[in-house]
Amino acid sequence: MKSMRFSLIFILLILASLACFSTSAQSTPSNILFSDDFSNTDNKWDQVTESTRSSDYYNNAYRITVNDTNSDAWANPGSESFTDVQIEVDATKNSGPDDNDFGIICRYTDVDQFYYGVVSSDGYYGIMKMTSDGGMPIGSDSLLESDKIIQGDASNHIRFDCVGSTLTLYVNSTQVDQQTDSTYTTGNVGLIAGTFDTAGTDVLFDNLFVYKP
Numbered sequence: 001m002k003s004m005r006f007s008l009i010f011i012l013l014i015l016a017s018l019a020c021f022s023t024s025a026q027s028t029p030s031n032i033l034f035s036d037d038f039s040n041t042d043n044k045w046d047q048v049t050e051s052t053r054s055s056d057y058y059n060n061a062y063r064i065t066v067n068d069t070n071s072d073a074w075a076n077p078g079s080e081s082f083t084d085v086q087i088e089v090d091a092t093k094n095s096g097p098d099d100n101d102f103g104i105i106c107r108y109t110d111v112d113q114f115y116y117g118v119v120s121s122d123g124y125y126g127i128m129k130m131t132s133d134g135g136m137p138i139g140s141d142s143l144l145e146s147d148k149i150i151q152g153d154a155s156n157h158i159r160f161d162c163v164g165s166t167l168t169l170y171v172n173s174t175q176v177d178q179q180t181d182s183t184y185t186t187g188n189v190g191l192i193a194g195t196f197d198t199a200g201t202d203v204l205f206d207n208l209f210v211y212k213p
Helices: none
Strands: 008-014 032-036 053-057 062-066 071-077 085-095 100-110 113-119 124-131 134-137 142-145 155-163 166-171 174-180 188-195 201-211
Touching: 053 071, 062 071, 062 188, 071 100, 085 100, 085 188, 100 155, 100 201, 113 155, 113 166, 113 188, 124 166, 124 174, 188 201
Parallel strands: 008 071
Antiparallel strands: 032 201, 053 062, 062 201, 071 188, 085 155, 085 201, 100 113, 100 188, 113 124, 124 134, 124 142, 155 166, 166 174
């Protein structure tokens, strides 16, 4: 099992516009609440370069890097707010350690209140809850291992459903975790990436869709 951390969090607060793209295999266009393929800068995601983290458009994707240990960086699309959502994204390790984490945020209201589903490039996953005490897994003491995660410099399709009090994480079309928590009911969506004992997490996100379940 992978031990979790209580870490300093870096926020990437983003402004983005609503966009609708073509039909996916699982939903019709009328079910799409928000989407971005990051092929252009029209949705105005942050373009930030700092010593500890950066975020920018990169090769038709959105890139988050974290250059400090035991830290997270995340991005939210402006003032969007949703209740029940199904969120999907393609995430690829661009460089850095396999001992990382990256994934999807739901029900974000502030730096101390949101859920997030993450995987790592060394094969771990978890459904997390952020509070004023930091982020910790729901239902376990640490991240757990799954052979459904493609390890190393690879892409994984991540899906995170937040429906009522049920939180469900899928990786590459397979459910790997489901937990129940009723603390947070509405909020924004987002993307997150982080480090453990080794700095240098570098993740590309693409084909983000937020669906009405």
